[in-house]
Amino acid sequence: MEKTLALIGSKWKVLILRELSSGLKRFGELHRGMGGISQKMLTQQLRQMEADGLVRRRAYAEVPPRVEYSLTATGRSLEPVLAAVAQWGQRYLDTQGHPERSGENPA
Amino acid sequence: MEKTLALIGSKWKVLILRELSSGLKRFGELHRGMGGISQKMLTQQLRQMEADGLVRRRAYAEVPPRVEYSLTATGRSLEPVLAAVAQWGQRYLDTQGHPERSGENPA
């Protein structure tokens, strides 16, 4: 539980997961794909996720460097969980948008 | 999704949720129940969760102050989600065996 949170508890990790769930991507692609993250952060998060076995990194020793990232099986196995979280969030926002008078605030 | 993480993304919130899932508790009880949290943090987290509609706070204007916390329906609705997360984590630890990630918490 706390372990899981440590693995994906940051917003960046979740965003990376989402980006990569649509398939393999290069570093710059990833970087551009999710505005607002510094490349330092991106690199750092990716490294951790790689160490945690969620992401696979494939580097090609070419002159213009090319590094591709993709989800491992473990990483993909998170999708249902994230979906559950997302669904709950959706419902939460929904509920909060339609407040029902059920006598919520007693005395 | 990000919204949900904002609501429960911290380890403390999750622990509070767990504590309260076993029923209503007083402040000090909560405080003792989950070692390692400062009362400032506890208060702060509780206030946020209250504002987010996850927790209900009931204060009694008595001479020895008594404040009781419990989960709202919304808070309880998180349980399945948290269970899913916990289950995934359990499986992860199982699969990975003993995942010792370096740089996590150097003693």
Next chain:
DNA sequence: CAGAATCCTAGGCGATACTG
């Protein structure tokens, strides 16, 4: 292009003291 190294700042969070 991908990333490592450096610098620097806001603020998260713990510890402590005070109050009703």
Next chain:
DNA sequence: CAGTATCGCCTAGGATTCTG
């Protein structure tokens, strides 16, 4: 007992620069 207010450390994380 259940907070609030204050101080101060520490590190997360952004911006910038350099390299292969």
